[in-house]
Amino acid sequence: MNQMADRTYHHGDLKAALLAAARSIVEEEGADAFTLREAARRAGVSHGAPAHHFGDKTGLLTQLAAQIMNERVELVESAKVAAGMEPMDQLKACGIAHINFLISHPHLEGLCWRDNLINRSDPALLDALHRMTAGLIETMSAVTGKDLDPDKEANPSTVLAIAVVHGFAQMVNERIILRDVPDDERPFRALAMANDMLDLVGEAFGTADRQGA
Amino acid sequence: MNQMADRTYHHGDLKAALLAAARSIVEEEGADAFTLREAARRAGVSHGAPAHHFGDKTGLLTQLAAQIMNERVELVESAKVAAGMEPMDQLKACGIAHINFLISHPHLEGLCWRDNLINRSDPALLDALHRMTAGLIETMSAVTGKDLDPDKEANPSTVLAIAVVHGFAQMVNERIILRDVPDDERPFRALAMANDMLDLVGEAFGTADRQGA
DNA sequence: GAATAATCTAGACATCGTCTAGTTTGGAGG
């Protein structure tokens, strides 16, 4: 083929190139628009090449999803550190950081929950998910004053926190709210709205430790 | 073909048969598993037949999605009526009804937000969505004592309510919580957890007229 | 420097959505 004339038979770092191609496809056109053949085309290799590095389509997208999840966890952790020492400030910063990521990369986020496209049982993915919840529960322990088990997520406060963040992001991304706001204004408006909402939730957490667990 | 021997050339009510087939496919195997050809197979017609009634794949799934959305709205409205006159009771009943539907039919729910599979701008779909938010805002007006505009969704309380419900359902369906609970026990456990969570949220609404609900 | 493993190509196959041309049937108007 012509397009491959200017490279050697062996690509060199095809694995990374395919992941990058996949990321741009998913980010621009959504997870459903991704095809192995298009990724191969963008990397300048034949349609069969990806199989050698990732096995199949699911394998490639699973690695991409793990990459994305870890990026998100790190962004949230940074925001938490930057928020100072006050637990409630940290919690809110985490919430805003999550929402900011989710509405900034809706398609990448969407990939991470698609059972038919990725392997949700992949160790790297489970690990990233665990890091995410553990970090939140740690913060939540400080806020409520209770010593919550980082390996157990099932207390009402923690569940509420995750639900609010994910639900809000979904509402923005699915255009359930802010439907008519121009695109360049949406992130700002969404974050402002998230701010108001999280303040409201904060009142619930303030009362949480008065009741039994 | 053999399977079509026992019916006339004209099916009679192919449109309904295809919608029913589509529903069972989506419900059992998820929206991604749906194919026009399989739906046609289940209805006992050729693979080209669906086009005449729905145009294309998106057309069929869009009609199915509208059907599902309307079912959900009606279930929630029933629950609200059954909850009595107390606004806070009504609000909680709505939340539980939403969550109950969402975790009972995760795949059907999933279909309703898939941009690549359905036409989110379809009038019937938009109408169902509007009915859903309007009903909630009505209830929310009674709870907060404020006269909220049913055509505007953007006040913190309402946003929080929708976010919590959708977020919680997503957490259950995506196995972020209750991952190791056996399937037959999950709905019960999930609803109990939803109950606790919604009680917590109730405090955030600052209901002055709340009386030991 | 040769043997072996890794990497990549190229073609095949089944399946999918959609298009087109042709066949069957129900029903309206005479």
Next chain:
DNA sequence: CCTCCAAACTAGACGATGTCTAGATTATTC
């Protein structure tokens, strides 16, 4: 009752996709 038209349906084709297989090319190791 008959004719004729439009709606309903069939059947084959096309391009695209994921995956498999056999073979070609290159890196690496001994």
